[in-house]
Amino acid sequence: MRTTLKKRHRRETLFRYLGLFSLLLALTFLGGIFANIVYKGYPAFFRTEIAASSGRSDLFNAHSIYHKNEDLEWITASSDVDMYYKNGQAGKLSTQKIQDIQILKKQGQIRLVLNTAFFTHSDSREPELAGIWGGLVGSLFTLAVTFLTAFPLGVGTAIYLEEFAPKNRFTHWIEANINNLAAVPSILFGLLGLVFFIHFMGLPRPSALVGGLTLALMSLPVIVVSTRAALSTVPSTLKEAALGLGATPLQVLFHHVVPTALPGIMTGVILSLARALGETAPLLMIGMVAFIGTSPSSILDPATVLPVQIFNWSRSPEMGCVENTSGAILVLLMVLAFLNGCAVLIRKRFET
Amino acid sequence: MKHLYPITLERTIKFFFFLCALSAVIITVGIVASLLGEALRFFSQVSAIDFFFGLTWAPHVLPSGEAVGFGAIPLFTGTALITLVAMLIAVPSGGMIAIYLSEYASPTMRQILKPLLETLAGIPTLVYGFFAATTFAPFLQSVAGIFSLSIASESALNAGIVMGIMILPYMSTLSEDALHSLPANLREGSMGLGATPSETIMKVLLPAAFPSLMAAFLLSLSRAIGETMIVVMAAGLAANLSFNPLQAVTTVTVQIVSLLTGDQEFDNAKTLAAFGLGFVLFIITLFLNILALYGVKRYQRIYG
Incomplete structure (x- = not known):
């Protein structure tokens, strides 16, 4: 009896340490990746x-x-x-x-x-002159298009499903579609964008407009799912009280439900935009992979985005490109950390 | 009563929300239609039997107009091999992390680590791909050198391990949610009968959460199969029919990218092949997603 108990306790400790070990291993690995990129990129x-x-x-x-x-x-x-x-x-x-450089070094x-050129220049064939400005502007335009299309559509869908939709098979089918779309590989949205926006609608190819619309397709289900989650946390007593005081369903929606759920909705939207910002694969499909040495001045201009620029640099054999790639990844990660931080802050600030 | 919304406006806005909801359906239909349409054009030029059962992938169109070398088996085996390596990394460690966070970690530790893992799950896969190609591949080669093994610089092992690390946060947050949402009386009942925490986890909690854990596994699997950037940067273009993880293999997603980043003539069998592959990818991931989201629900027991 005593010995079995000892054995069981030993197994318990082992199991517990195995869990801690896995956790530390994973964090070490992820920390290692991060440290490696900082080391190469700075x-x-x-x-x-x-x-x-x-x-x-x-x-x-x-x-x-x-x-x-x-x-x-x-x-x-x-x-x-x-x-x-x-x-x-x-x-x-x-x-x-090399000796000459040593001499120059001694002479100061x-x-x-x-x-500063790294932030203010656009892409260049020469790594020491190349910068990320073009990619940053392109990403900004692309995200603006994504936001302006995916936000109203996604929030509208969520409001319909959460507040108005009758419980029937059609509603259920829409829900199934959305849940499934949220897990479709991003590259397939690129194929859809290629066929629909470029070949069917004839929009200009490597433009922020097409890139943004393609990413909007991808972000839409994520926004819908998170907005629905936010809307469902609004207590029904709030709605009933407003309705009881004679408000119309739309007044209840716009005066009470949406404002209450807004922090949750914004958190979801920011996180989905952060995901869209880091996305590369669908943009490769719609031809945003071309070398572009200028920053776009409208959403119809040929544009590149930061992740695609990183991808292009990473394929270059030039030595200077490795550090540029890592540097650009650092900038991308910082922007993403900022967006995630905003999302966490909003969630914490309005958490009830 | 001027301040009231007129009924027509009320109806119009409701209808607008309905149209928004329809957009999700339209996107799904659009994906299926565009993939299926182009895939059917592809299969009119290349026989489906050659595509699904052919053993050589070297797509080109002969001057006579005949399309040859469209055997996709090496791509399927390559995808399977890299996914297998990734899941071998992600499933055990992801599961252990989920167990630790849900059952052993202190509330403070959980509160810090859970958002951290969620943030890590949001790191662009491009970053992992770059790490795999520039740092991990040379590292693996030097490790293999110690054991005097020869390992390709674009080996399946390299892409698979890094993909496993990429999926790990995703897998562990999903599994942690599944475990943490189990009611406390399951734990209390088991421990009250004298079981140790690990016995409770293995014999009570894991079986109880099994359907949700299965869903987490299937969603991670679907993500691994559809993952593009890591394999584009770290796995090769060479379509070897091999199950040796030390060799270079290619995947469905890599080939879609390489077929479509060149010229984009829509009547070319090579371009259309990308849509054939895309369609296969869609069907596989759709199957996994439906299984994860609806199939396992039937086995879900309600506790509490």
Whole structure:
């Protein structure tokens, strides 16, 4: 009896530690991924410059020399020099040049500055000049289109299903469709966007409009599910009291139910937009994968979005692109963390 | 009575909400119609038997107009292999994490870790793909080097493990919800009879939550099968018919992307093949989703 009990307790402790171990392992792995990307990405926020007075035009970025004007004191270094100075990767540099860089370093003619170009430039063929501005603007336009279409449609659907829909087979079928759509792989929404928006409606191909509409299809079911959850938490006593005082169903809806559920609705919308912001696969389907060196000025212009730009950089063989990719991923993760933080804050602030 | 909404407005707005609700149906019909339409055009050029049972995937159209090399079996086995690796990672650890969070962790710990896991589930898969391609693949190669094994840089193992890590937060939050929603009297009854917590979990709670856990598993599986970016970045394009996780394999989603990111002539069998593959993907994930959302419900017992 005593021995079996001992055995059972030992098994209990083992089981418990197995759970803790799994948890720690998973968190270590995810933390490792994050640390790895921070480690690789932060050099992208810095840029190597060489004093113009050194006259070493062979170490300058070719593009910068071309636009060189007289009063420019510091000139952006070429990608190879940049990589060597920051990470010590020799790459294609000759030993002679590496020695020269060491000499420049001693003379104080080479320096590291904050790479503002990374945020203000659009994509470029040269990694040391490339920036994420084009992708950011493209993402903003795309998300605006997504929000403007998915938000009214999604909230409208949820209100219908939660407040007005009769309990019949048709309603049940709509619900089944929505639940299923929420779990359809995102790439299939890209195929739908390709057939419907581009080939059927003839909208301009790599534009924020088509990208946004495609992502709206994907976000819609998520918004519907979360909005319904928010609406269902509104106590029925509130509705009954308003109805009893003579309010019409729509007055009850717009004056009481929606305002009460609004924090929950906004949380769901923000989270679904965050998901849309990080989505890449459906946008590849509708041709947003092309190289675009400018930022779009309307939703009809050829545009790229941040995740697609990251994907394109990640496929580039240039060494400087790895740090640019990681840098851009860092920016993307920060934006997503901000959006998630907003969602949590709204939930906490209005939690009752 | 000017401040009252007129009845017609009331009806119009209700009708507008109804139209919104119809949009979800229209999207589903749209997906099915667009995939099916293009897939049927594809099967008019390539026989369905060659597509579903052919062993070589090297799609091209001969000058004579004949489309050859559309055997999709290597893609299906590749998808299955990578998914298997991913689920082998995600299911045991995800399940243990769910058990730990739901049954052992203190309320504070749970309150911190649950939102954290939910946030982690929202990390774009592109990020995991980049990690798999640039960091994890070289790491696996050096590990394999120690055991003098040869492992392809775009191995199924690499993509599968990272995909498993990607699914883990999703799997564990869904399972945790299933366990946590069980009524307390199940636990109290079992422990009152002298069972240890782990015995309670294994013999009472897991069987009671089994349908919901099954649903969590099926939804995770459907996500793994439809996952695109990790495999596009970390798995190869080479359509090897192999069950060796150390070799490079390709998946259905990778091929859809590679077929459609080139030229997009709609009468070309290669482009149409993407829709054939997309249709297969849709049917498989639809089946899994329906099974998860409705099939297992029949076995759900109501406690409380």
